[in-house]
Amino acid sequence: MNVLMWNERGANKPNFQIFIRYMLKKFKTNILALFEAHVGGDRAGRICQGLGFDNSFRVDAVGQSGGLWLLWRFGVGPVKVVEANNQFIYSTVGEGTDIMHLVVVYTDPTVSRRSGLWDKLREMLHGILEPVVVGGDFNTILRLDERTGGNGRVSLDSLAFGEWVNASSLTDMGFKGSKFTWRRGCVESTYVAKRLDRVFCNAHARLKWQDALVLHLPFLASDYAPLFLQLSLEVEVDPRRRPFRFKTALLQQESFKEMLMNS
Template sequence: MKILFWNCRGIGNFKTKLTLKNLCLSHNPDLVFLAEPMIIPDMIKTNFWCALNLKLFVVNNRENHITSLWGLCSPGLDPSILAISNQHISISLSMENKNLNVCAVYAHTNHVNRRSMWLDIQVDLLATQRPWCCIGDFNATLGTDECRSATLPSRASTNEFLSFINSSTLVNISTPGAQFTWTNKRRGNALIEKKLDTSLYCKRLIKEHWHTDVIGSPMFILIQKLKRLKKELKHWNYNVFGNIHQMVKMAKANMDTIQSSINEFGTDEALLDQEALAQNELLKALIWKRVGDSILSEQNDIADHVQQFYTNLFGSPNLTSTNALIQSVIPELVSDADNLFLTMLPSSEEIKQAVFSMSGDSSPGPDGFGGYFYQQCWDIVHLDMCKSVK
């Protein structure tokens, strides 16, 4: 399923309509949410939505004010409305025999007025056990790394947003593209840039597939659960992020178009900026490994090369001979009590500390899961993890 959220800041003008048309024709989204349309829905003719293969099915409730959030979907879908407020819309729908709940958000700019929205969404999340996706303009940042300005972002706003995510067992989805999604378009010290648009998903998918009965030793149980979950997450990843190979083709085509324009019309600031952005997008899309003068693009070739590299780096013949040199020159400094302490099984807290001391961005292990997964889902996987270690 593809979901498009766009703060269009006025859907009534021709330029915005054309941009929306290009977005829909390029990505063919199943759901579209428009924030700040700035007009009443009746001002857009039905045939415009039909041309985009969309239909308007819901707007938010702002009582006597113009609606600030519209929901559209492909004609074949029939979403059910779970909740509507002045800052969010929650829906439920079925697609390809899969059930999903979606919460679209256009939050108030004042963090005090957002407090009621946090509570409303949490009620929606608890009302059903289906997988959830929360997407939209939350008008809040998760930390200083999501804001670039002369002043720090509001601590109260950040803490309340983080508290909402943690208490709702939501996970922030990292997205490609621009680092900041909003700017006040000023210059110098007055410039403010923030990442206000966020996508969140509920860890319920992991919880549902993790709590399945597996018979065997603790290590066998852990391995089997990871294998099952990996299969489900692969399917989810494809549905969320799409075909990465097609993304590479699109990034290359965009790069070629911009460079052709530079060759034809000469260089100017706008084209150079576009070229820099296109190069960045292409680098993000490409997954390859250079070996000498050749490039490996197949995953199996890359995996074999990496394995062989570290085998050659750390592998060495294990040549040993028996002698009593160590026993004769090194006294016994480890007492029986010390030896018992060193060989005792680690506690659950020690295992947790070891997991959380890992870098979240470290390379995944043989199971395919990196440190970030275990840290974010510790509340779900910790029992099986601790049993397998002990």
């Protein structure tokens, strides 16, 4: 299963669908999470249908603010949205022993509007025994080395973010690619970049998908880089190369050793 997460900053941009289709063609995606879509209502519904996914759930934008979308294909199994608001969508994907709890997060950039969010997420995830994956745009950092430019301090909100990660027993899944997922400014004096987007999981998910990989994709139409989560890596097999097989029963044949020596 592959999940693409992207803060595109506006689904009503002229090139929005072009860039999304390019990403979906290049990276096989089962679930797509979009943040700050900045559009709602019928227009949001038409855009979701045009992206080629079988189902979608939206927390529509209010005016030109917000907008959180989750789109998925039939192949992932049943998807149930458990709870949602303007900062997260909590869903279960699959069923039975193959169930996964997926939370896509877009935290408000204004710290005061995040009040109670970390406590809410901690309570929501408490006691879940199945695999949990939490990812998205958290609009804050954990450590000083996750930013460049600007002031060199860790905010109180960053400390609260770190406390939530620890209290929820989550593990950062790491990444490959650019160190930062958000950037602003074109010259050195104004340039700021941070790692605001990331993916966490619990111990059950890490044990189930030990080879899972998070890629920081290139910046395209947004000042945010898309995140691509591969839970199970696909191994390409050349159909022209047949695997070697040996039947151990041949060792019991008296003539086998002689035939092997002659060969």
